Amino acid sequence: MAYIIEGNYIIGSFLFTILLNFKHIFMYVAPAYFVHILMNYCLGKRELSNVVNRFIKVGSVVILVMISSFGYFIYMNQLKQVFSRLFPFNRGLCHAYWAPNFWSLYNLVDKILNVLDDHVLQVWPEKISSTATMTGGLVENVEHVILPTIRPSHTALLSLLFMLPTLCVSIRKSRFFNFTTAVISRVFLKSVIITAWSCFMFGWHVHEKAVLMFLLPLKISLNDIFAPVLKRKRKILNTFFVYSFFTLTSGEHRFLTFYVSTLGYYSLIPLIPTNAEFPAVISIYLAHTCIHWLILFRILPINVNSNNEKSKSGQSRSQHIIKKIGCLHLWGLTLLFMFTKIILPLTYLERLPYLPLMLTSVYTAIGLFCSFIIFLWSTTDFYCLPTMLTESLEKVNKTKKKNQ
Secondary structure (H helix, E strand, C coil), X not given: CHHHHHCXXXXXXXXXXXXXXXXXXXXXXXXXXXXXXXXXXXXXXXXXXXXXXXXXXXXXXXXXXXHHHHHHHHHCCCHHHHHHHHCCHHHCCECCCCCCCHHHHHHHHHHHHHHHHHHCCCCCCCCCCCCCCXXXXXXXXXXXXXXXXXXXXXXXXXXXXXXXXXXXXXXXXXXXXXXXXXXXXXXXXXXXXXXXXXXXXXXXXXXXXXXXXXXXXXXXXXXXXXXXXXXXXXXXXXXXXXXXXXXXXXXXXXXXXXXXHHHHHHCXXXXXXXXXCHHHHHHHHHHHHHHHHHHHHHHCCCCXXXXXXXXXXXXXXXXXXXXXXXHHHXXXXXXXXXXXXXXXXXXXXXXXXXXXXXXXXXXXXXXXXXXXXXXHHHHHCHHXXXXXXXXXXXXXXXXXXXXX
16 A cells, blocks of 8 residues: 555555455455556556556556466366355355444344244244344354345445445546545545445455454544655655554544444454453453543644644534444443443353344444444545536546647
């Protein structure tokens, strides 16, 4: 990412392709990289010779890495076996421990409707089975009892649909339409966040650790750092490392970043279920949360150089209400922790072993999903996309006429 923002598109493409071959989960952000490189490098200069030359350069690098990675399997006629293991669609919609995404809420609604129908409603006589199997803690294909069963094609369509607005903004605010490097860099980082977040929210068999795919870039995406960074290119890697923790010198989305990070990291706690490591896990989580809060709201001042900063930092009544609700939701993590780690083990844990996992997943999924919608709406302005694209095309036509 640092090389891409710095303008070293060939090296950036080479490294990202290697990364993608090492871990195919990075396909989540591949659309953002593709659109950014296409609009800002391949089509950055409109002369046909330059466009063709740059396409050949990037394409050669990507193809070379792909052949190095998959060439042997192609030669041995085993590519189908490789893809069957990379994309095991028979493992089901959700992981054994539900990732805190949209489908955990979907599964919960299906479970509640099923229970209500058995005891109260009785309006679905032809449902698939009498019990929902999503809470068995097994990795398998399952059929929803009341709600429509979700297939891989449905998840792919929803993921693409929700990342489409930010990809359109990446096309609009690109070097092809004569935007500045600082604007392009910000748009690129936000598109990486939204594409990763979309795939996490609506993807097929999403692992809970995939929450890190958008949490980490979220910490550096909203800083006013790109102008000085671009003047000190040699220090860009160090700058990104530092700002991955000391985040958000501006007030924009400061609370949202803290809120999402706190929920996202809490959702990972059940991944270490043994009692021996539990004190260390909780101590690290609490220390990180406290330090994060001190840095964001006590140590780092809000940048007031921007004329519109007050309107962007959440001073309106609706944003203030949203923050209050978010604070209450974060404090609710304390009650969730006490219930799942103290009360349940002393009461019904043996009879309901999946309940603590389900409660953690659903509780954090509510906040992550609402935050995703808010972040998408506030950073994309997709309701203005048709007008933006029309204005961009008119701008290009005027530039061509002047050159002629």
